[in-house]
Amino acid sequence: MAETKPRYRPYTSPAGGWGAAAATAKVLLEQSVVTKGSRALLSMNQPGGFKCPSCAFPDADCTKKLEFCENGAKALAHEATKFRVTRDFFAQHSVADLMAQSDYWLEMQGRLTEPMRYDAASDHYVPVSWDEAFATIGRHLSALDSPHRAEFYTSGRTPNEAAFLYSIFVREYGTNNFPDCSNMCHEPTSRGLPHSIGVGKGTVVLEDFEHAEAIFVIGQNSGTNAPRMMTLLVEARRRGVPIVAVNPMPERALIRFTEPQDMVQMATLGSTPIASEFVHIKIGGDLALLKGMMRVLFEREAAGETVLDHEFLAGHTVGVDALRDDVMGESWPDIVAASGISEEQIRRCADIYIRSKATIICYGMGITQHQMGSQLVQQVANLLLLRGNFGKPGAGISPIRGHSNVQGDRTVGIDEKPSPAYLDRVRDVFGFDPPREHGHHTVESVEAMLAGEAKVFIGLGGNFVRAVPDTERAYAAMQGLDLTVGIATKLNRGHLIHGREALILPVVARSERIETAAGEQFVTIEDSMSNVTASRGVLDPASPHLLPEVEIVCRMAMATLSGSKVDWAGYIDDYNRIRDRIAEVYPTIYADFGARIANPRGFHLDIPPRRRVWPTPNGKANFLLLPGLAANAPVGDPAMLRLATVRSHDQFNTTIYSYNDRYRGVKGDRMVLFVNAEDRAARDLEAGAVVALETISGDGIARRVEGLTLIDYPMSPGSVAGYYPELNPLLPLDYYDRISGTPAAKSIPVRIVAAA
Numbered sequence: 001m002a003e004t005k006p007r008y009r010p011y012t013s014p015a016g017g018w019g020a021a022a023a024t025a026k027v028l029l030e031q032s033v034v035t036k037g038s039r040a041l042l043s044m045n046q047p048g049g050f051k052c053p054s055c056a057f058p059d060a061d062c063t064k065k066l067e068f069c070e071n072g073a074k075a076l077a078h079e080a081t082k083f084r085v086t087r088d089f090f091a092q093h094s095v096a097d098l099m100a101q102s103d104y105w106l107e108m109q110g111r112l113t114e115p116m117r118y119d120a121a122s123d124h125y126v127p128v129s130w131d132e133a134f135a136t137i138g139r140h141l142s143a144l145d146s147p148h149r150a151e152f153y154t155s156g157r158t159p160n161e162a163a164f165l166y167s168i169f170v171r172e173y174g175t176n177n178f179p180d181c182s183n184m185c186h187e188p189t190s191r192g193l194p195h196s197i198g199v200g201k202g203t204v205v206l207e208d209f210e211h212a213e214a215i216f217v218i219g220q221n222s223g224t225n226a227p228r229m230m231t232l233l234v235e236a237r238r239r240g241v242p243i244v245a246v247n248p249m250p251e252r253a254l255i256r257f258t259e260p261q262d263m264v265q266m267a268t269l270g271s272t273p274i275a276s277e278f279v280h281i282k283i284g285g286d287l288a289l290l291k292g293m294m295r296v297l298f299e300r301e302a303a304g305e306t307v308l309d310h311e312f313l314a315g316h317t318v319g320v321d322a323l324r325d326d327v328m329g330e331s332w333p334d335i336v337a338a339s340g341i342s343e344e345q346i347r348r349c350a351d352i353y354i355r356s357k358a359t360i361i362c363y364g365m366g367i368t369q370h371q372m373g374s375q376l377v378q379q380v381a382n383l384l385l386l387r388g389n390f391g392k393p394g395a396g397i398s399p400i401r402g403h404s405n406v407q408g409d410r411t412v413g414i415d416e417k418p419s420p421a422y423l424d425r426v427r428d429v430f431g432f433d434p435p436r437e438h439g440h441h442t443v444e445s446v447e448a449m450l451a452g453e454a455k456v457f458i459g460l461g462g463n464f465v466r467a468v469p470d471t472e473r474a475y476a477a478m479q480g481l482d483l484t485v486g487i488a489t490k491l492n493r494g495h496l497i498h499g500r501e502a503l504i505l506p507v508v509a510r511s512e513r514i515e516t517a518a519g520e521q522f523v524t525i526e527d528s529m530s531n532v533t534a535s536r537g538v539l540d541p542a543s544p545h546l547l548p549e550v551e552i553v554c555r556m557a558m559a560t561l562s563g564s565k566v567d568w569a570g571y572i573d574d575y576n577r578i579r580d581r582i583a584e585v586y587p588t589i590y591a592d593f594g595a596r597i598a599n600p601r602g603f604h605l606d607i608p609p610r611r612r613v614w615p616t617p618n619g620k621a622n623f624l625l626l627p628g629l630a631a632n633a634p635v636g637d638p639a640m641l642r643l644a645t646v647r648s649h650d651q652f653n654t655t656i657y658s659y660n661d662r663y664r665g666v667k668g669d670r671m672v673l674f675v676n677a678e679d680r681a682a683r684d685l686e687a688g689a690v691v692a693l694e695t696i697s698g699d700g701i702a703r704r705v706e707g708l709t710l711i712d713y714p715m716s717p718g719s720v721a722g723y724y725p726e727l728n729p730l731l732p733l734d735y736y737d738r739i740s741g742t743p744a745a746k747s748i749p750v751r752i753v754a755a756a
């Protein structure tokens with residue numbers, strides 16, 4: 001299945017640099033869009049242009065320079081590809097044939113071109129008119145005996161306008177079943193952080209990186225998943241700012257990086273060391289590390305030093321005494337054992353933190369995807385609060401979000417547990433009574449399908465079956481449905497694992513122009529740092545038969561809701577009208593949306609903790625407790641390893657760009673297991689051996705993935721890693737953070753077994 005003969009060889013050069021430039025040229029060539037793609041790249045993240053469809057990291061001040069990002073270029077090249085999936089393609093390939101193909105092959109077939117419906121008699125997708133497609137959706141949804149039998153998924157590339165209308169449509173229909181990609185991603189931030197500081201978002205903006213005196217990057221692979229962040233890290237290092245990287249894998253870009261924007265560095269083959277301190281944490285060891293650092297702070301205070309921000313603690317926080325008791329109750333030997341980090345290094349990290357008058361902590365999936373993910377996020381907030389690292393320049397918490405608009409989708413209503421205040425606003429603005437009972441998050445939606453309760457699945461973007469845990473069960477769940485609908489740019493496995501009836505509805509992509517009867521429209525996007533900006537596509541749509549997501553949502557609503565209170569037809573053509581409604585539903589943060597979005601740089605949504613205002617019930621920032629040192633339930637099996645499922649450098653979530661993972665030295669293979677030589681040798685295995693992995697779980701379900709090649713890799717002891725989504729069959733559906741619903745995809749208990 002691989003494109004080249006597999007090769008595994010340690011990568012010793014800096015990340016970025018010419019390798020990144022070459023990879024960009026290569027992907028534009030592969031997708032046959034060198035001219036078109038290069039031209040479009042000039043409009044990406046520029047005023048008047050479109051927002052990068054890849055990650056949610058904000059773009060730097062657009063007046064400064066044209067930013068270069070290898071993985072943004074890959075996302076664009078694959079979107080702007082010259083390849084097309086046409087009705088002839090579907091006539092040639094039955095669904096069974098397509099199922100035999102890899103995810104990579106499916107992706108490489110190109111852009112979807114017209115709406116299709118599944119024909120069971122022939123096992124082929126066949127063309128369907130848009131009218132007929134919407135009528136099918138309306139018929140199914142209207143026939144359900146309860147609206148709670150439908151699941152409405154959203155993936156985070158959906159722009160604000162479409163997501164907002166979708167949330168209104170689904171609520172008027174009568175349910176809050178909003179599984180979304182955020183439920184698998186930064187939901188611990190959205191659910192955990194509000195209890196601490198009153199908002200479920202980051203508090204940092206780009207300028208803060210210029211004022212920070214220390215930066216921690218915990219459980220996040222910046223060079224691959226938020227490459228534009230590297231520019232900030234390089235600049236910080238040049239100013240002598242210490243950077244602490246905490247990761248079970250020594251990710252190359254966090255060690256040494258060549259800045260592709262830096263002509264001198266490029267020309268001289270120079271590079272910048274990134275992490276001044278690399279903390280080789282055990283998977284799930286972050287809780288112990290954070291507590292260890294906090295313990296150092298409390299110890300030094302007890303010894304007479306002043307290392308806490310007492311004025312801030314007294315004026316703004318509640319609960320520091322209980323935190324002190326909790327942290328001081330953990331012994332150093334336990335902290336060292338649980339984190340895998342020496343007391344000496346933890347003290348060094350604490351010292352870096354204490355010396356800094358303004359600290360930023362960035363984190364990613366290495367923090368959120370654990371059973372205690374939400375509470376881990378709260379411990380990150382605790383550490384920051386102790387030294388008043390909120391509401392001052394250069395300081396704060398910085399969750400690095402995933403999809404380009406995942407944060408925006410949540411802000412404008414994609415929420416299975418909406419607040420009563422928000423529901424009242426919806427009622428007042430639109431004149432219908434939205435349902436009050438909470439709906440399903442992603443895991444609950446799969447459970448409802450497995451139980452036979454759910455009957456209809458609509459996916460606004462994304463690749464649900466490949467993204468969710470327990471692949472085999474997820475497939476069975478989807479196949480039990482009456483109707484599955486995939487609203488998408490590209491063919492993916494989610495269209496092949498379908499219900500009794502199925503539709504594929506192709507959309508205009510981010511980089512493409514949206515023309516309506518009212519003229520050219522733009523959409524809006526909220527990045528990871530709460531900046532809202534306009535996005536205007538510049539390319540011609542991949543096919544004349546595509547519809548914008550906004551129109552698809554409106555027409556689904558019109559086909560489903562008879563006697564609707566909402567003027568759906570009025571929103572299809574004029575997106576300003578949608579923004580006016582957003583401003584009415586969110587009068588504080590989105591006041592004057594229409595006027596403010598006219599600024600080419602967009603605007604920043606208010607984050608009260610930046611002003612040391614805490615929208616919590618008690619009006620304070622709260623120290624919250626997570627007793628013990630374990631971020632996941634202990635497993636009493638001596639052969640157990642903790643598996644992190646991670647992204648390669650050449651994928652965007654379930655979209656596989658190639659079988660290579662340059663910075664981890666892997667070429668031509670994704671069925672690999674990164675393991676350290678000692679853990680391997682202790683199991684009497686050779687490097688390069690092909691093995692199977694089994695999940696250790698108490699639910700009686702056997703989970704196994706075959707055919708994994710062992711790669712010696714400097715993993716922390718007891719920690720192994722492999723690729724998502726190939727290893728999702730190992731992730732049990734009910735292995736998730738109970739507060740946020742986020743699957744613990746970074747800490748699956750597994751054992752290595754002989755290949756079958």
Ligand SMILES: Nc1nc2c(c(=O)[nH]1)N[C@H]1C(S)=C(S)[C@@H](COP(=O)(O)OP(=O)(O)OC[C@H]3O[C@@H](n4cnc5c(=O)[nH]c(N)nc54)[C@H](O)[C@@H]3O)O[C@H]1N2
Pocket residue numbers: 054055056071185186218219220221222224225226246247248249251281282283284285286363364365366367400401402403644645646647649651652653721746
């Ligand atoms: N090019 C590209 N960009 C992307 C994406 C993509 O697939 N490709 N996906 C987007 C999305 S949706 C998201 S959410 C983000 C994801 O971006 P990241 O958060 O970087 O996600 P991952 O690659 O899954 O894993 C992050 C890191 O966590 C580390 N890790 C694993 N377990 C632990 C642990 O217990 N503790 C610590 N401290 N670290 C741990 C892994 O070694 C890895 O380096 O990226 C977004 N951007």
Ligand SMILES: Nc1nc2c(c(=O)[nH]1)N[C@H]1C(S)=C(S)[C@@H](COP(=O)(O)OP(=O)(O)OC[C@H]3O[C@@H](n4cnc5c(=O)[nH]c(N)nc54)[C@H](O)[C@@H]3O)O[C@H]1N2
Pocket residue numbers: 155156157158181182184185186365369402403460461462463464466467468469487488489490491492507508509510549645646647652653654655724725727728731745
């Ligand atoms: N084991 C494991 N599982 C994980 C993770 C992990 O780290 N480990 N990470 C989780 C995370 S963080 C996330 S965010 C989820 C991702 O889950 P999803 O968001 O569901 O998955 P994607 O792979 O991003 O979706 C890709 C598909 O989106 C469609 N698409 C692309 N652009 C557009 C567009 O502009 N409009 C529309 N309508 N469709 C478009 C294309 O058809 C493409 O095939 O996966 C989660 N699953």
Ligand SMILES: [Mo]
Pocket residue numbers: 181184185186401402403
């Ligand atoms: Mo994500």
